Amino acid sequence: MPRYKIADVVFDAELMYGYTAKLCEKYLYSGSDKPEFTAVMTQKDIDAEKMQEGAEKFPDYYLESLALFRKLCDYTLSFKQGIIFHSSAVAVDGKAYLFTAPSGTGKSTHARLWREMLGDRAVMINDDKPIIRWVDGDFYVYGTPWNGKHRLDTNTRAKIAAICELRRGTTNRIYKISPQEMLMVVMNQTIRPTEADKVDNLIFILDKLLTAVPLYRLECDISEEAAKTSYAEMVENADK
């Protein structure tokens, strides 16, 4: 049975499909830490994924990978003060910036513009489904194998410097937003649990996250100018 370490959680996985094994390959773990749980994947897990909106068209092997992700997220939410945050996370000089928006808005594109502008200084942590964890009073974003259609992720973590909601606009402008404004955005870009105790775990983390991390909204088109606008405000002017 393969052993993985994702988001600093060591676990074993009994998989049905090679697709999931291949997807998670980079996160195989051979260190001495004991596994915290075993994810046994069954047809029942796959069938449960099929119940999700729009999922019935996906093949079983792909749904297995999503089901594994769900198990990992469930574990981190229950025991590790971790949440999934649908976003494109890019680290610059070791500090992470998260761009979030509904699918199709252009968060991957915006992250790519940052990489083109910054070259080696920019590292893609994850382009779609990173995990955020609260560790010793700081928030970190972790790479995961669930990395979006461009397959971009790094098996690492970085301290979160800022979170930015992306909206399409005709001009480029960026401004700070309140925790209240970001809350609804985040609630729609995470997996919302249905059990009351897990909802409380989620709320505990969000309450801390949204008060600890600078929050922005970027209205932008798809251009180099858009990346310059967000970079100037979130990185260069961050401490001013």
Next chain:
Amino acid sequence: MKIKDGFILREVAGSFIVVAVGEAVKEFNGIVNLNETGAVLWKTLEKGATKEQLVKALLAEYDVDEETARKDIDAFINKLQEAKLVR
């Protein structure tokens, strides 16, 4: 009037939100954003309350005249009924 089972009010980062838990998720998968007044009314309705009791609760918490309070309460109840959060 009483809030249906399976809906919980929580405060997070300075906002009040209501989400469904357990079986109630099947009926309602959204999030309701409440202001402070809404939160007071919600808490009163969790235990079950008449409209008169809501008026009393609001007047006790806020420096507001009765007419305004009644108007706010009517609007709030309408919202809850539309979203089918009360029974």
